[in-house]
Amino acid sequence: MTTEPRSVNVRLTVNGTPREAAVPVYRTLVDLLRYDLGLTGTKEACGVGVCGACTVVVNGNLTASCITLAFKADGATVETVEGMARDGELHPLQASFIEHGGFQCGACTPGQLVAAKALLDSNPEPTEDEVRRWMSGNLCRCTGYAQILDAIVKATAAREA
């Protein structure tokens, strides 16, 4: 029981930067990001991959980082909320969330933003129904979703403009 678990070396690219950490085999990706790499923007809330708070993009796919083992991300490209703003410019979604009150407590916000960005990256002009459907994988307990969905829809309008 007191045997040290085997440690593995994980190399990955996070938000465009090569990173490396030696972690136990049981380490989850969310813990790697938060506690080994100091990227605490990604939150863990349910631990079973259903609430969306820990959502990141791994090799282009939306991923629940709380049920993904860190070593599985070896060699991967990972995008988190910290990588959304580029060169000091907020992503239009980030600006829209602030502008349209897309959050109250903010705990689900990183996951909401990463998920919404993935939607717009694959479907730049989603209908309101498509937005609602896509975002149903991210729980928010504060807003009733109206202002989140509004912020996303208006961000697409802003991009088109």
Add this chain to the structure above:
Amino acid sequence: MTITEKPQQQYKVIGTRPIRHDGLEKVTGRAVYGADVKFPGLLWGAVLRSPHAHARIKKLDVSKAAKMPGVFAVMTGADLVDLESKLVDMGEEIDNLAYTTKKLMADDKVVYKGHPVAAVAAVDLNTAQEALKLIAVAYEPLPVVLTVEEAMAPGAPLVLDDLVGEHLTGEARNTNIAKHTRYEFGDTAKGFARAAVTVERTFKLTMVHQGYIEPQNATAQWNQDGKLTVWTSTQGAFNVRDAVASILKMPESNIRVIPLEIGGGFGGKIPIYLEPVAAVLARKAGRPVKLVMDRKSVFEATGPTPGGTIRVKVGADSAGNITAAEADLRYEAGAYPGSPVGAGAQCIFAPYRLPNSRIDAYDVVVNKPKTAAYRAPGATQAAFAMESVVDEVAERLGIDPLEFRLRNASREGDRRADGPIFPRIGNVQVLQAAKRSAQWNAPLGAPSAPHKKRGRGVANGFWFNGGMKSSCNLAVNKDGTVAMVEGSVDIGGTRASIAMQAAEVLGIPAEDVHPTVGDTDTVGQTDVTGGSRTTFATGYAAYLAATNVVKQMMGRAAKLWEIDESGIEFKDGTFFSKSDPELRLTFKQVAEKLDETGGPLSATGTVNMRGAGGAFSTQIADVEVDTETGKVDVLRWTVVQDVGKAIHPAYVEGQMQGGAAQGIGWALNEEYFWDDKGNMHNSSFLDYRMPTALDLPKIETVLVEVPNPNHPYGVRGVGEAPIVAPVAAIANALRDALGTRFTETPMKPSRVLAAIKGGTLDGAATAASSNGASRRGRR
């Protein structure tokens, strides 16, 4: 949509929608929440929890865990019992404090599943969790009581051997009834005798959770001088400080509690769970210790809102006037006394003017986690019962449900059933606005399929709102901006709503007030962010501080102009001489000259507020029921609420939408699913189904501004009232759709389907639901 009672003063900042000051941090992932803190030498803690809902601990041996490599400290209830024994003879408060320590960690008995038994601090979380497996505990399981009926039955097993109940007859021992309260007014028997229609029903509710996204956490570190610092996610840093001081028997002033960003609370982050554990472990280990709950522990061992049983009886004469009402509320307190049944009792009849009333309220201990506040605690359960019965009375009388509520609506000067006289309230205005609302006047529309049925329901809800203590410091910067430190944790945008009130006074843009949430060493005592009090009370503190700043700035302007202060006026952010129109200086211009006129300028505002002014929230639900699956879809929803004055209308709308959303989840899906041993079987977000974006329509809002006379801008609390009506509104909509009156939560597909098939979930016959009265005259 905003409906203002009468033309109000024109404001520059109040009522606008500036972006929130913490917005950038929160959309970039930089905001620091409780679990995000990191320190050199930080240890991780883990808590061993009881697998039994009720058991005596026969043996507890932590020696093997303590010897495990990587483990720095182990603690058990013994570490708190010693402290408790020092607190003898402090009167009634002893019991409460004793229960607080026992709830934090069991002594010789566990009273709910998940009850902490021991805790470990180790180099990392995995080591701490492995060490828990080395702790040997021998339990002797005891019989459990899980419902108020079981707990109140003669000869029921006792949850707490030492409980002294406060009953109407005086103190009582050997009881699970912690408190029985009664409010009586007039003569209900005479009132019911005058009634043309009387409806009496019994409602059952099951426990639900606040469901905040961020689990509880706490980090503690001791300084060399014996002072303790705690970083935590809490609704009230000062309350954490005072509670930890009591439990650790140390002066409050030796504890600094730093509240980090909080990922939702809804009342559930008022009690303490981890802070004293982190503190004891950190003291023993000599290193900082962090504890973070997993979701299972959050469900099993924090404070949900109670289930229980509520009986309501309402009589009305043929003209539609209520002649009498009675209520009997029995709430599960959880394993220790203190359910919100008192608040439920005080709110249950509040929307109505009643000539005769009687309310009985029972606080009952059961082998479930100790309940905590959840957004208008106790009122949603009460409104489910009362608003269902009121609806049925109106239906039997053939009166439109909103018209019936208007006819009997409580108004300023009326006596609330539990005694207080209503101050200025917006009940009537809200009901009238609901009648005029777009949804109420829109057709329900035909069902989307032949096997679906539609219905519309309405319900009203009341919440008191709170006042209490708040503090705010302002310091003027030489660039004309103002630094603000206020004591209220910001859960949903209150930095903005507080800063806006200061900005309005100072005549500067909201963006020029820079708010910071203070810790217990940087700002005066401030009570919890709860009771819908923050924008009201802390906003008032900011108003007072800003008023003081203006007065001092006037003195500075007087110095610059070498005239008397009395000759200066301040309007729209500009100081000007009453006699010389040439002498004008903006707030910023005076700020730039601070060094020449006496140096730094700061001010403090402190309040201990009363007169919060209650709020009413009437809600309209349109639902569609799939009669093949029992699934209920919410098609359309409107929240109509008296908000006093909306400081930041978008955030007020957000509160109304969020409260309604939680109420809809409560009505349709959410429940603690228990077995007969007191095990919760759905303690994850996978199985405890909270509403997703697909489960809710875009909730419409109507803000009715009936200013609160006890606040300079008319603010009344807005956060809690919107969760009160939804459960009843759904039940009333289902009655409209199916002809069945639901008396149990949640109205989940299996329950709805059973009702459609003419039975109940338990196989019993459907409660008599209809006397064949015609549908209401609305359509």
